[in-house]
Amino acid sequence: MAQPLLPSPLSLRSVTLRNRIVVSPLCQYSAVEGMANDWHFAHLARFALGGAGMVFVEATAVHRDGRITHGDMGLWSDEQVPPLRRIAAFLKSQGAVPAIQLAHAGRKASMQRPWHGNGPLDDSDRARGETAWRIVAPSPLPMDEGWLMPVELGRAEMAMLREQWRVAALRAIDAGFEVVELHSAHGYLLNTFLSPLGNRRNDAYGGDRAGRMRFPLEIAETLRAAWPKDRPVFVRISSVDGVDDGWTLEDSIAYAQELKVRGIDVIDCSSGGIAGSATAQRIPRRPGFQVPFAERIRREAEIKTMAVGLILEPRQAEDILEKGQADLIAIGRQALFDPNWPLHAEQALAGEAADFAHWPVQAGWWLERREAGLRALRRQRDA
Numbered sequence: 001m002a003q004p005l006l007p008s009p010l011s012l013r014s015v016t017l018r019n020r021i022v023v024s025p026l027c028q029y030s031a032v033e034g035m036a037n038d039w040h041f042a043h044l045a046r047f048a049l050g051g052a053g054m055v056f057v058e059a060t061a062v063h064r065d066g067r068i069t070h071g072d073m074g075l076w077s078d079e080q081v082p083p084l085r086r087i088a089a090f091l092k093s094q095g096a097v098p099a100i101q102l103a104h105a106g107r108k109a110s111m112q113r114p115w116h117g118n119g120p121l122d123d124s125d126r127a128r129g130e131t132a133w134r135i136v137a138p139s140p141l142p143m144d145e146g147w148l149m150p151v152e153l154g155r156a157e158m159a160m161l162r163e164q165w166r167v168a169a170l171r172a173i174d175a176g177f178e179v180v181e182l183h184s185a186h187g188y189l190l191n192t193f194l195s196p197l198g199n200r201r202n203d204a205y206g207g208d209r210a211g212r213m214r215f216p217l218e219i220a221e222t223l224r225a226a227w228p229k230d231r232p233v234f235v236r237i238s239s240v241d242g243v244d245d246g247w248t249l250e251d252s253i254a255y256a257q258e259l260k261v262r263g264i265d266v267i268d269c270s271s272g273g274i275a276g277s278a279t280a281q282r283i284p285r286r287p288g289f290q291v292p293f294a295e296r297i298r299r300e301a302e303i304k305t306m307a308v309g310l311i312l313e314p315r316q317a318e319d320i321l322e323k324g325q326a327d328l329i330a331i332g333r334q335a336l337f338d339p340n341w342p343l344h345a346e347q348a349l350a351g352e353a354a355d356f357a358h359w360p361v362q363a364g365w366w367l368e369r370r371e372a373g374l375r376a377l378r379r380q381r382d383a
Helices: 038-049 078-093 123-127 155-175 189-194 209-226 249-261 291-301 314-322 333-337 341-353 361-382
Strands: 010-012 015-017 021-023 054-061 097-103 179-184 233-238 266-270 304-308 328-331
Touching: 015 097, 021 341, 038 054, 038 078, 054 078, 054 179, 078 097, 078 155, 097 155, 155 179, 155 209, 179 189, 179 209, 189 209, 209 233, 209 249, 233 249, 249 266, 249 291, 266 291, 291 304, 314 328, 314 341, 328 333, 333 341
Parallel strands: 021 054, 021 328, 054 097, 097 179, 179 233, 233 266, 266 304, 304 328
Antiparallel strands: 010 015
């Protein structure tokens, strides 16, 4: 019988994942001035203990003004490196590849934490001491009525942003991360450059698709040049905007082809977010709803892809890999629901051969013996 793909290793450049399961960046909105803390350590550590092949730190702002909320993590200062170094070291010590996503929120910066409303900052936020700051975008177009008006980025500030991404990448290397992901999805800065709904510029960074891709591709080049050659770089994209006259799957295929030329290793295929949250678009949400995006980009751009979006069951994930629809499986909220999902998935696919060999020994030793006792009781019952 063929060995399942989901629990099998995958090598990307010199980095080898113990399985094909990746925990997506999951924003916690719980940092103070961009600093990771014990909450982030505990939140991420459980995924490494749960058997994931790779664990991503949440969207990490390359500039203080690039945070989504006051609670976002950042890497705009050397002071932010030590707590991230502690996290990366623990993830690696437990067999997971430590990864980080670098981001800038663009016109979706300076907003409420989700549990405070997930909208523009208001009086209740100001009463908590959370005031708005200057936000930027490719064009002076607010996300929606009532939201902050962004300042159109000029060439000098764009050059500064390229440098901020580069320096943030160097800090991530110093912190011990082995994979970096460029966030160009979900209506954040680089996605608004790509989408005709967010980019109305009439210079070299707007207009046709090539112009709108120019700045995101420059950031990708900057990141790839800063990152060690033997370590992979991912790019997260909104495969489609899910809004009329927006970014399309054909656009994403062209973007992926250009990213491949620039040395990008994996396209992380999400969707939506250009005019609200990534879950608020007119894209029907059902199990695996974004998998067809990963499949077409993988096939037509000839680049590795990561599938994400309501991948809930081990057999579902295994089928995606067996059909060649993606190379990696990303889980997000499913990991919040079950941090041990990778270990449970391996057992489910192993069937009667399931054991606790890959569980942390501190737990697996006891669980193996409990299971032996339960098997003995079942035999007695059936005798």
